[in-house]
Amino acid sequence: MENKLTSFCTGQEEALQKLIKDLVEKYQPEQIICFGRIQHSNHSSSCFFEPAESTSYHYFLLMITAESKRIEFNVQDFVNFRFADGKVTILSHGKKTVEEAILKGSRFFTTVLSQGCILYSKDGFIQTYAISEVDIVQTLEKARRQFERRFPLAKGFLNAAQETLATGHYSVAVFILHQVLEQSLATLIQVYIAYRTDMHHLGRMLDLCGCFLSQTDTLFPRNTKEEQRLFTLLNNSYSGARYKDNFTVSAGDVTLICEKVKECILAIENLCMHQLVVFEAAVKARVGRNILATDPVETEVHHG
Numbered sequence: 001m002e003n004k005l006t007s008f009c010t011g012q013e014e015a016l017q018k019l020i021k022d023l024v025e026k027y028q029p030e031q032i033i034c035f036g037r038i039q040h041s042n043h044s045s046s047c048f049f050e051p052a053e054s055t056s057y058h059y060f061l062l063m064i065t066a067e068s069k070r071i072e073f074n075v076q077d078f079v080n081f082r083f084a085d086g087k088v089t090i091l092s093h094g095k096k097t098v099e100e101a102i103l104k105g106s107r108f109f110t111t112v113l114s115q116g117c118i119l120y121s122k123d124g125f126i127q128t129y130a131i132s133e134v135d136i137v138q139t140l141e142k143a144r145r146q147f148e149r150r151f152p153l154a155k156g157f158l159n160a161a162q163e164t165l166a167t168g169h170y171s172v173a174v175f176i177l178h179q180v181l182e183q184s185l186a187t188l189i190q191v192y193i194a195y196r197t198d199m200h201h202l203g204r205m206l207d208l209c210g211c212f213l214s215q216t217d218t219l220f221p222r223n224t225k226e227e228q229r230l231f232t233l234l235n236n237s238y239s240g241a242r243y244k245d246n247f248t249v250s251a252g253d254v255t256l257i258c259e260k261v262k263e264c265i266l267a268i269e270n271l272c273m274h275q276l277v278v279f280e281a282a283v284k285a286r287v288g289r290n291i292l293a294t295d296p297v298e299t300e301v302h303h304g
Contacts, residue, residue, distance in 0.1 A: 015085035016059060020119050022082050027075065029063045030095050033116040036060035036211035040086075056086040060211040061119070062112050068094030076204060089207045091195075107134050107142075107194035136286055139194070140279040146190040147272050154183035154265055161258060170254045175241035177254070177261050178202070178234055181220070184265045185209065191272045202235045213271070220264050230257050 020032055038058040045051040063075065072092040079088045093101075101109045114131050161176035178200075185205040189195050192212045199205050202220075209216045221227045233249060234257050240247035 013057065013085070015083065016057070016119070019079065019083045019088065023063065023075075023079070024120055026078060027063065027065060027071070027092075028122075029065050029092075029120065030122050031062075031064040031118060032120040033062045033064070033112055034059055034119050035062055035112040035116040038210060058087040058089070058207075058210060060208070061088060061090040062116065063090060063092045064095050064098055065092060066095060068097050087207065089204065089210070091208075102131060105132070105135065105138060107139055110134055111193070136279065136282045140276070140283050142194065143191045143279055144276055147187060147276065150183055150187040150190070151269060151272065154180050154187065157183060158262065158265065161261075165251075165254055165258060168251070170249045170251055171237070171241045171247060173254050174234060174237040174249050174257060177257055178237045178241075180261050181234070181264060182238075184268045188268045188272060191275050200238050202231070219267055220260060230260065233257065234261075 023029065023032060036058075037060070040056045040058070042054045043051070044053075065071070070092070072090070075090055075092045079090050098109050098113075102113070110131050111134065157176050157180040161173050161180060164176060165173040181202055182200060182205070185202065186197055189197055189205070189208060192209075195208075197205065197208065199208075206216050206219065209219070213219075217223065220231060222231050230253065233253060237247070237249070241249075
């Protein structure tokens with residue numbers, strides 16, 4: 001086992017510092033680690049106004065708490081309310097859960113704790129974890145297993161949604177389409193970063209994908225008001241279609257959502273297959289290095 005320590009971050013943005021302070025006061029965590037940051041810069045100029053520049057950030061944080069009780073959804077709502085200078089996607093797990101996951105070879109927690117940037121530590125020191133190097137062979141095997149198990153489930157939901165749409169059960173159809181996208185995104189996240197998510201909020205799942213994909217908006221576009229409306233309808237169907245008597249959806253809207261979801265899962269399938277090819281190449285490269293390292297060196301013996 002090799003111990004790898006995460007370093008403290010320096011030069012944090014003021015808004016992020018304020019957020020970390022608020023999180024510490026509210027939840028008293030053991031550690032807060034940043035495992036990703038996306039910077040969005042906007043430069044504008046015109047004949048009719050002075051040139052202007054603006055910058056916003058999307059941070060990806062892991063908060064480790066003393067207790068194992070899951071508070072992730074409340075924490076995300078808290079962060080959304082407190083942080084207005086960009087976006088923060090935050091995951092929250094108990095210290096014991098993290099330690100057990102590392103012992104089982106979790107690629108996600110191993111990577112975050114060995115390469116992430118510590119924003120806060122309760123005792124002021126870097127918490128040490130016994131972290132072994134990520135096994136690329138296991139990475140490939142686990143990623144392939146997740147893809148082969150979960151993606152057919154998403155396709156099965158899609159078939160069910162199309163059949164339900166054809167029979168005129170529109171509210172049921174849009175709920176099943178939610179399951180299609182949820183399962184597809186969960187598979188994508190598992191394949192790329194080996195994180196097992198139990199989120200049902202599609203927007204938050206897409207936000208998390210931002211830590212490994214640069215263009216998540218292309219999966220399910222939310223740029224125009226109409227695209228946002230359809231996405232909100234799909235996202236709200238998870239609870240609305242089951243529990244709200246006034247939840248209704250038209251045949252036209254479900255048809256449009258269905259087409260977007262079909263395009264989305266096709267893109268996700270291609271992304272997953274591409275990443276599996278990347279892992280396979282890494283395994284072959286490792287095997288090749290091992291062969292070179294273990295091959296005996298042939299020498300010529302000259303007898304005089």
